[in-house]
Amino acid sequence: DVASLLSAYPAAAFLLGADLAAVDGELSTQYMRSILSFGSPIEGYQNPADDPVAQEEELGDWLYGYVDDMDELGGSDLGVYYVGSGIMLPVLMNVLIRDATLAVFSLVFVWLYLAFHLRSFFLSTLGCLHIGMAVPLAHGLFTLFIPTEGIPQLNLLVVYILLAIGADDICVMHDSFKQAPLHFPELARPENLLRRMVFSLGHASRAMLCTSLT
Numbered sequence: 001d002v003a004s005l006l007s008a009y010p011a012a013a014f015l016l017g018a019d020l021a022a023v024d025g026e027l028s029t030q031y032m033r034s035i036l037s038f039g040s041p042i043e044g045y046q047n048p049a050d051d052p053v054a055q056e057e058e059l060g061d062w063l064y065g066y067v068d069d070m071d072e073l074g075g076s077d078l079g080v081y082y083v084g085s086g087i088m089l090p091v092l093m094n095v096l097i098r099d100a101t102l103a104v105f106s107l108v109f110v111w112l113y114l115a116f117h118l119r120s121f122f123l124s125t126l127g128c129l130h131i132g133m134a135v136p137l138a139h140g141l142f143t144l145f146i147p148t149e150g151i152p153q154l155n156l157l158v159v160y161i162l163l164a165i166g167a168d169d170i171c172v173m174h175d176s177f178k179q180a181p182l183h184f185p186e187l188a189r190p191e192n193l194l195r196r197m198v199f200s201l202g203h204a205s206r207a208m209l210c211t212s213l214t
Helices: 003-009 052-064 067-075 088-118 123-146 155-182 190-213
Strands: 022-023 026-028
Touching: 003 190, 052 088, 088 123, 088 155, 155 190
Parallel strands: none
Antiparallel strands: 022 026
16 A cells, blocks of 8 residues: 555655555556666766866756657656756757747737838837847846846746837827827928927827836
8 A cells, every 4th residue: 555655665755746546456646756867977077076067068968869759758648847957958948049039030020010000111120129129128127126147037038028018109109199180280290290299109108108017
């Protein structure tokens, strides 16, 4: 039974799930953990203390070659998860590269949509440039209030957030500029461009504030 197993093999409490139980005379659990240990030093190093960071990185790169094989072990009724100090860095880097590629496609899509909405590639380009300039500003404010080393990985998602907020604000400001003469016909004259911009910004600022905060 479960009690006898845990008594005879204390490590089973760590390797098997907390739901371990006897079902129809057989032990059953939804979770099982395996631990693979690797010796050191690896080839090319004198001892474990010989540049341990580099040894860990090389081991992680080697393990990363088996990630696809481990993923293929999973299926509809079996999930395979892996974690380790050496393998997580290359896995995370692969995820970041994929996300960065998606961010580029997102930027191109936003640029094209803005060009279609604004009827101007020039305004669309300037809008995307301003959105891009907000990324280092956002990171600077983050590190000012929450000091940290480097860039936390989750902070890279700010690119998508700023793209969404920035594109929305550009569309709101553009629509407000177009509608300004409907409120004050004299704003349609070229000499009143500055007044039109002031009115448009004041009219759109409340909507832009709400979208930025929420």
